[in-house]
Amino acid sequence: xxxxxxxxxxxxxxxxxxxxxxxxxxxxxxxxxxxxxxxxxxxxxxxxxxxxxxxxxxxxxxxxxxxxxxxxxxxxxxxxxxxxxxxxxxxxxxxxxxxxxxxxxxxxxxxxxxxxxxxxxxxxxxxxxxxxxxxxxxxxxxxxxxxxxxxxxxxxxxxxxxxxxxxxxxxxxxxxxxxxxxxxxxxxxxxxxxxxxxxxxxxxxxx
Ligand code: MN
Numbered sequence: 001x002x003x004x005x006x007x008x009x010x011x012x013x014x015x016x017x018x019x020x021x022x023x024x025x026x027x028x029x030x031x032x033x034x035x036x037x038x039x040x041x042x043x044x045x046x047x048x049x050x051x052x053x054x055x056x057x058x059x060x061x062x063x064x065x066x067x068x069x070x071x072x073x074x075x076x077x078x079x080x081x082x083x084x085x086x087x088x089x090x091x092x093x094x095x096x097x098x099x100x101x102x103x104x105x106x107x108x109x110x111x112x113x114x115x116x117x118x119x120x121x122x123x124x125x126x127x128x129x130x131x132x133x134x135x136x137x138x139x140x141x142x143x144x145x146x147x148x149x150x151x152x153x154x155x156x157x158x159x160x161x162x163x164x165x166x167x168x169x170x171x172x173x174x175x176x177x178x179x180x181x182x183x184x185x186x187x188x189x190x191x192x193x194x195x196x197x198x199x200x201x202x203x204x205x206x207x
Contacts, residue, residue, distance in 0.1 A: 011060030012050050015043045016090050024098040028191045033179045041175055042089040049082035063087045064160070071161040084156040088138060088169065091158075095168040097198040104199035108167075108206060115148040123193060125150045126170075130189040136173040139189070142166050143207055168202040 018038055023031040049066075053059045058066050058079060066083040070076035103109065103119055116122035122141075129152040130139040140151045142159035148167070151159050159166045170176075170192055177188035 011053075013046050013053075013063065013086060015046050016093070018093055020098055025096060025196055028180075028188075028195050029096075029177075030180050033175075033177070036179070037171075037175055038089075038093070042086070045082050045085040045089065049079065049086055052079045052082060067158075067160055081156040084158055084161075087160070088156065088158055089171070091166060092138075092169050092171045094201050095170070095198055096192065096196040097201070098196070100198045101193060101195040102199070104203060106203065108199060108203040111143075111148050111206065122148075122150070126193070127186060127189050130170060130172050131186045133172050138169050139172055140166050140169045141202060143205075165205065165207050167205045168197060170197075 015038075018034070022034045022038070025034060053061070053066070056079075058069075061069075063083050063086055066079065067087060070080035070083065073080070104112065109119065112119055112122050116125065126139060126141065129150050133139060133152040133154070135154065137152060137154045138158065140153065140159050142149055142151045142162075142164040144162075144164045149164070151162070151164065152172075153159070158169075170189055172185060172189070177185060181187045
């Protein structure tokens with residue numbers, strides 16, 4: 001026998017645990033930044049989503065489906081923003097790992113070279129996109145039928161709504177780096193690429 005209370009509980013979205021301890025990304029990303037970013041910002045998107053979805057047709061619907069059904073619909077902007085930010089942040093945590101960085105190997109490296117000419121050309125394009133993104137947003141390595149591409153998106157948007165497959169992301173909202181490097185976004189992006197980016201995760205996401 002399932003009570004109404006149980007049904008309400010199972011329809012909720014939950015904050016995913018970090019795949020590493022809060023201090024594991026230091027010194028590039030401090031424990032203080034991670035605590036605010038995961039414990040306050042990411043949690044805030046989940047809490048907002050649950051509040052907005054409660055007693056609507058979106059209650060209990062998986063994030064990807066909410067994102068697909070609400071993208072580019074002004075009437076659903078608030079729930080889209082919360083659901084997409086919830087998804088983006090879960091993907092961001094997995095795009096990083098302690099002692100990551102460097103270069104990918106195997107099939108992913110071959111695909112990067114085929115799409116960008118060289119790893120260095122890809123990296124240059126990613127850093128340029130991250131610094132060119134005006135205001136809050138995200139930079140991504142994503143895949144579509146033409147190959148791999150660097151994509152930058154504003155606010156809560158992601159390659160999912162462009163019909164592309166995200167391989168990895170770097171959050172370039174100020175809350176991701178301001179406590180650590182203030183306005184030096186390029187320093188943060190370069191340090192993430194050198195030390196934290198999770199190429200194994202990106203390779204797993206290849207179509
Ligand atoms: Mn963020």
